[in-house]
Structure formats: structure tokens, C-alpha cells
Amino acid sequence: xxxxxxxxxxxxxxxxxxxxxxxxxxxxxxxxxxxxxxxxxxxxxxxxxxxxxxxxxxxxxxxxxxxxxxxxxxxxxxxxxxxxxxxxxxxxxxxxxxxxxxxxxxxxxxxxxxxxxxxxxxxxxxxxxxxxxxxxxxxxxxxxxxxxxxxxxxxxxxxxxxxxxxxxxxxxxxxxxxxxxxxxxxxxxxxxxxxxxxxxxxxxxxxxxxxxxxxxxxxxxxxxxxxxxxxxxxxxxxxxxxxxxxxxxxxxxxxxxxxxxxxxxxxxxxxxxxxxxxxxxxxxxxxxxxxxxxxxxxxxxxxxxxxxxxxxxxxxxxxx
Amino acid sequence: xxxxxxxxxxxxxxxxxxxxxxxxxxxxxxxxxxxxxxxxxxxxxxxxxxxxxxxxxxxxxxxxxxxxxxxxxxxxxxxxxxxxxxxxxxxxxxxxxxxxxxxxxxxxxxxxxxxxxxxxxxxxxxxxxxxxxxxxxxxxxxxxxxxxxxxxxxxxxxxxxxxxxxxxxxxxxxxxxxxxxxxxxxxxxxxxxxxxxxxxxxxxxxxxxxxxxxxxxxxxxxxxxxxxxxxxxxxxxxxxxxxxxxxxxxxxxxxxxxxxxxxxxxxxxxxxxxxxxxxxxxxxxxxxxxxxxxxxxxxxxxxxxxxxxxxxxxxxxxxxxxxxxxxxxxxxxxxxxxxxxxx
Numbered sequence: 180x181x182x183x184x185x186x187x188x189x190x191x192x193x194x195x196x197x198x199x200x201x202x203x204x205x206x207x208x209x210x211x212x213x214x215x216x217x218x219x220x221x222x223x224x225x226x227x228x229x230x231x232x233x234x235x236x237x238x239x240x241x242x243x244x245x246x247x248x249x250x251x252x253x254x255x256x257x258x259x260x261x262x263x264x265x266x267x268x269x270x271x272x273x274x275x276x277x278x279x280x281x282x283x284x285x286x287x288x289x290x291x292x293x294x295x296x297x298x299x300x301x302x303x304x305x306x307x308x309x310x311x312x313x314x315x316x317x318x319x320x321x322x323x324x325x326x327x328x329x330x331x332x333x334x335x336x337x338x339x340x341x342x343x344x345x346x347x348x349x350x351x352x353x354x355x356x357x358x359x360x361x362x363x364x365x366x367x368x369x370x371x372x373x374x375x376x377x378x379x380x381x382x383x384x385x386x387x388x389x390x391x392x393x394x395x396x397x398x399x400x401x402x403x404x405x406x407x408x409x410x411x412x413x414x415x416x417x418x419x420x421x422x423x424x425x426x427x428x429x430x431x432x433x434x435x436x437x438x439x440x441x442x443x444x445x446x447x448x449x450x451x452x453x454x455x456x457x458x459x460x461x462x463x464x465x466x467x468x469x470x471x472x473x474x475x476x477x478x479x480x481x482x483x484x485x486x487x488x489x490x491x492x493x494x495x496x497x498x499x
Numbered sequence: 500x501x502x503x504x505x506x507x508x509x510x511x512x513x514x515x516x517x518x519x520x521x522x523x524x525x526x527x528x529x530x531x532x533x534x535x536x537x538x539x540x541x542x543x544x545x546x547x548x549x550x551x552x553x554x555x556x557x558x559x560x561x562x563x564x565x566x567x568x569x570x571x572x573x574x575x576x577x578x579x580x581x582x583x584x585x586x587x588x589x590x591x592x593x594x595x596x597x598x599x600x601x602x603x604x605x606x607x608x609x610x611x612x613x614x615x616x617x618x619x620x621x622x623x624x625x626x627x628x629x630x631x632x633x634x635x636x637x638x639x640x641x642x643x644x645x646x647x648x649x650x651x652x653x654x655x656x657x658x659x660x661x662x663x664x665x666x667x668x669x670x671x672x673x674x675x676x677x678x679x680x681x682x683x684x685x686x687x688x689x690x691x692x693x694x695x696x697x698x699x700x701x702x703x704x705x706x707x708x709x710x711x712x713x714x715x716x717x718x719x720x721x722x723x724x725x726x727x728x729x730x731x732x733x734x735x736x737x738x739x740x741x742x743x744x745x746x747x748x749x750x751x752x753x754x755x756x757x758x759x760x761x762x763x764x765x766x767x768x769x770x771x772x773x774x775x776x777x778x779x780x781x782x783x784x785x786x787x788x789x790x791x792x793x794x795x796x797x798x799x800x801x802x803x804x805x806x807x808x809x810x811x812x813x814x815x816x817x818x819x820x821x822x823x824x825x826x827x828x829x830x831x832x833x834x835x836x837x838x839x840x841x842x
Contacts, residue, residue: 249694250665251687319712345699348658349717433663433703434695444702454664454705458565458691 227475231468242469248435248451255466257473259435263445264477267352267431268420270441271359275420276413278360279367283409286368287375288397300372307365315429318358323347323430326354330442344440350432353441358426363416370415374408375401407489414485421478424449448474526553527802532560533567533580536667536725537603537786540814540821541580548809555802564667565691571597571789577799579789582667583691584768595793598841599767600834601785602810604758604824606726607672608749608782610734612714613638617650620737621746627739628680630657630721632687633696638719653719656700660713660722663703665691671770671784672723678772679781689772708732723782726750727822743777753780754824763833783824790841800842807838 194202234242238255245256282303286296330347337343347353378401386396402409432444433454452467452474459467531541538561545557562570564581571579572592580602590597609627611620622630623646629635635642639654662669670691677684687693695701704713707724711732714720726749729736738746747753757779761771771783788807794800811834815825826834 247694248692250692251690252694254694316712319716323716346656348656348700348702349660349713349720350702350704428663428705429709433705434697434699434701436697436699438699440699443699450663455692457563458665458667460565 224475227468227471230465231472232465234465234469235472238466238469242466243473246435246437250460250463253462257448257451257470259437260446260448260451260470261473261477262437263352263431264421264447264449264474266445267356267359267427267447268417270352270356271363271420272413272417273360274357275360275363275416276367279364279412279416280371280409282364282368283371283375284397284402287372288393288401300369303365303368305365306361307369311362311423311425312429314358314362315426318354318426318430319350322354322357323349323351326357334442341439342441344438345443347442348444350430350444351442352431352438352445355427355431355445356441358430359420359423362423362426363420366419367412367416370412371405371409374405374412377408378404407493410485410489410492414482414489417481417485418478421474421481422449424453428453448477527555527798529555529557529577529799529802529806530559531557531567531578531580531788532562532570532576533789534564534582534667534786535561536582536605537580537823539727540603540818540823543817543821544810544814545806547813548806551809552802552805555805557806565665568789574791577791577794578803580786581789582784582786583670584785584787585789593791595791598790598792598837599787600790600807600837601763601767601826601830602788602834603815603818603826604754604783604785605822606749606754606780606783606824607668607675607723608726608729608734608736609721609723609739610711610714610729610736611721612718612735614653614655614718615651616735617647617652618735619748620650620735621646622737622739624679624740627737628676628683631659631661631676632680632682633659633698633701636700655719658717658720659695659698659701660710660717660720661695661701661703662692662707662710662723663705666706667691667784667786668707668723668725669693672782674770674772675782725822726754730822739781741777741779741781742773742775743779745777747778747780749780750822751780753778754783755827757781757783758785758824758830759827763830767833767837790838792840793842797842803841804838807841808835811835811838 234255242256243261244258245254246258247254247256249255285291286300290296291299327347330343330353333343334346382404383396383401386400391400427447428450431447431450433446433450434444435446436443438445448470452471455463455467538559541559545559549556559580564583567576567579567581568585568589570576572589584599585597609622613620623642626635626642626646629642636657637654638652638657644652670689673683673687673693674689677689687695695703702713704710707728710722710724711728711734714722714724714734715732724732724734726736728734730750736749738748741747756776757771757774760774760776760779761769763769767787769785773781774783790803794803811826811831815831818825
């Protein structure tokens, strides 16, 4: 809290009762916001869980391992969706993460004059402002036709590798993952940049002083020093990829099958939810709520795992 | 900042306050929600109707048939639109009774994307169910070649494009397939979403526009969309063999011939999964408006009847140009009679 010196007369004077009130009030407000946030989360979980209860009771864990989604015969299973969600998000994170971190290094490690790097930074952040549907359309009209001959080539000559086991007919996993990678890129790049900026300049100067080359300084000193933040960026990006809906619904093909091939159509939990809610009957709504709970659980597990790994690496770095 | 917010709130309040007495005294506001398929037509109708009948305004929200029925049962709207009418179970939830009125009809077309854009591909009755079952997988299949002499069919994989979201379109299309093919009715069956064959060559896109775009972008694709989307999206449409063995094109008299062949029962709820008649285009359906038989406000009931009358008279004249099927004369008469029960 900034309190103007005018109210207390002197900077070094004892806090007035007004200062106490403001201080306490601020603390109270902060506490209330935190509790409200927790309450909000709990109420969302309560609402979804309550509606999903009947579905959980009837389908149990078999819901997670069966592969059929047949509303007419009341058979529901989300294994293909779980597979597609994780597969597409991991691919997107691998591509988007690599380019995002590379971009962050390029923009923070004095490769560019500051003004130019600021322009680049803004451009990357602009990517985050493009609506999901536009990404979806771009994917459908640009990425898929561009990728089709490449997929054809890979299938013809390297078809024995399971990843290239089919041709790309239209929508499929590879274009979806590529577009998703571009969508997580701004998140990863922006947060990694902040992490790299937070490393004191002295550290790099010390590294140079010890006679490292630029690359050694970046790869062996700067990156490890910023690793916690960069890891956080990757977890955030992964979370974004897991929940992304519209672009994926348009690009992934929404086919309930499990295939290693990059060019096969697949499905994701978020797309399943978005596409089936509007016309769902009361029974289907329970099942969809169950699927939403599964998606929430996956996101939670990813975040917890991320924090655990970060905590562990921080401890190891401390011990060293 | 604060001042501008206050101004906004004040302005909003002023609008609300000034709006309420006006609509309560001399004008009637009707709200409806539901099916998206007839939405373009309905909004054109309601705009023209509101302009003509100065004291009545009609708002219709295209949310989807399922959501429309839900709103209707919860009594949050004055009427609803649905491609799947209403089930007996749903009707039982409305005290006072429901009047279903078919308002227009639509055709679902099988569109395709082939190199060289061959026009009017002919699809026999044993071929297209097999394509959507994943049994016929190449465009050069002998059965397709036999039905289309003179058309060069490439040795290309068939990519089936289907709806990813649950929809009335899928319901009508799969009902037709189930009526035509025993294998289909035993396999995927009919429904707003069905369990499609699992294959790398079956992809799904959201909504009619998504399917249209995917077909346009994928060489060798085949899929089903509503006629208007294929027409305005400039997709090629296949001729489909009807029950009488004739090949019928969408967008002509075939749709009305098909609807006319269906005998409407007293509750005006009927489907035509496989219509008879030599001219009939085989994949058609009505779409309905749902009304309460007992409206609390007699003024509203009168306005609703007036609206129905407009749709039956002036409305039917504009539907063909927008890609819908005008109701056959006999049906118009039946609907007009039934509309009297909206009280």
C-alpha cells in the first residue's frame, strides 16, 4: 500500500489509525477474494459432479476404458477422446514449446536491438488475440491442403512407421496439432521471456567473465537459471492445449478411434463436449458432465505433476 | 470511467422503463427458440411479418431443436421450432397440451468433391448406404461405374464427411438410410448422433457450414448437408434413386412431391424416411413450430394465430427461393385448421 506522506506528516512517523484501517481492509479484501475463488471452483466442481453423479454410478470406470460412443444404444466411453486430447496436446506442446522457448531466447538474449525485439514480442503476443474459429478456418483452408502432399509422400515411402500409417484425407491429428502449437506458442513465448528476463544480468556477465561463449552462457547458465519459469510456461501451454475447443473441433476430424498415425482423424474431450451439449438429452447431459469431470481431472493431474517436477528440480538445484 | 458507467446504466434503465409500458399496452412481443435449420427462413418471415403487423414483434433464436423443446417445456418462450417435432413423453410435460404445426420442409443432399467436377452423379439405393457404412471405399468401385456410364471416376479413396455435433440433419439422414438399408438399421441405426464406422476415411465437422467447407476442401469427399448450404456453398449434389427406382435431383419439384406423399395424422407429426412416388426426392423432412394450446394471454394467442396465418400465406411463397420446400396445398389447409386450437 502506498500511503501519501501528507496524511502522516512525516515518512518516519508511526502509522495512523487510518493506516491501520487501510492495511486491515486490504488484507481482508485480499483474503475474501482468495476464498471467493476457492468457493467458485468448489461450486463449479459441485455443479458438474452433481450432474455427473448418475453417469458415474451407471458407467463407472468402464467409461474411461471403453471406446464406443453410441447415444442410441446408450453406450458411452471416452478412451479415444482421452487419447486424442493427450496426443494432440503433447504434439502441440513439443512443437509450440520448442519454438516458444527458442523465440524467448532470441528476444531476450541481446540478439536484436531492444526496439526491434519489442516489436517482435508484440507480434507474437498478437497471435494470442486471434479467435479460435479463425485458427480453425485457417487450418481447414490452408494447413490441410498444404500438408496433404507431405502426408501422401510420408505414407508412400515411410508407411511402415506407425506414425505415418495413413494418408491425410481432410481433417486429422497432424493439422490439428500444428494449429494448436501455434495457439500455445504466445503463452509459452511470453512466460518464458519473463522467466529469462528475471535472471539477473550479473549472472550472464559472470558467465562471460569465466570465458564462456555466448551459446554456453545461454544454454548452460541462463536456461538452467530460468528453468522453473520456463517449465511453468510449458505447463501453462499444455493446459491451454488440453482445453482448446473450437479450432480442434473443426480440424481433428472428431472420429472415435485410437490410432498412432499422425494423419488419422481423432477426437478430443473438449470437442466432444462442445459439439454434443446443444442437442443433448437429459441422460446424455449426465454423461457429458462425467466427461467434463474427466477433462478437469486430467488438467489437475498435469498441473500437479508440473508443480511436483518443478519443486523437485528446484530442490536439486538448491542441493547442488 | 465511473461517470461513463453511470451514464450507461442510466441509459439502459431508461430504455427498460420506456420499453415496458409500450409493449404491455399496445403491442405484443412473441419470443421463440429452437431449430437452426429453418432459422434463415423464419427470421426473414418474422421480419416481414413484424413490418406488416405493426403491433406484433417476433423474436426467434436458433439454438437447436433440443434446446428449443427444453425452453418450450420450461415455458420460457411463446413458441418453439423443432426438426424432430416432439416425443409423446415431452408433450406429456406440457399441461394444457401442445399443437405441432409443420411450417416448411427441407431436403438433405449428398454432396461430393471429385476432380473434374462431374455433375449430377447418380447414386443407386444399394450404393450410398454402403458408402456411409464404409463398405464401398473407392470412387472407382464397379457399382458406382455401372450407375454412371460416361463419367470418369478416379481411383481415389472415398472420404466420408459427417456431422460432428448432434443434429436434426443427421436424424433425418440416418432415418432414411435405416429405411433403405437393413444393414444400416441393424448397425448405426437412426438418431441425432449415431455410432459411425471407425475408419481413417470417416471425418466429422461441426454444423452444416463445417461439413460444407470440409467437403469443398477434400478431394474425394462425400457428405450430407441441407440443400441450402450445398446450393449457396456451390457443392455438387448427387441424384438419388428413390423408392420407385427413378433418380431424383434435389431442389426441384421432388421435395414437394415427397412431402405430398406422406399422409399427415391428426397430430400433424409425420416423417417420410422413404417417400413414394416416381418424382419424389427421397431424403426430406418437415420442420415444426410448437405452440401451447392454452396461452395465458388471449392477446398473445391471437398474435400467434396471426403469425401462423402469415407464414402459411405469404411465407410459403418465399420459401422455395431460400432453399426450402413450400408446404403442399393439402398440408396448408390442415395446418390452418389445426392452428385454431392455439387459444
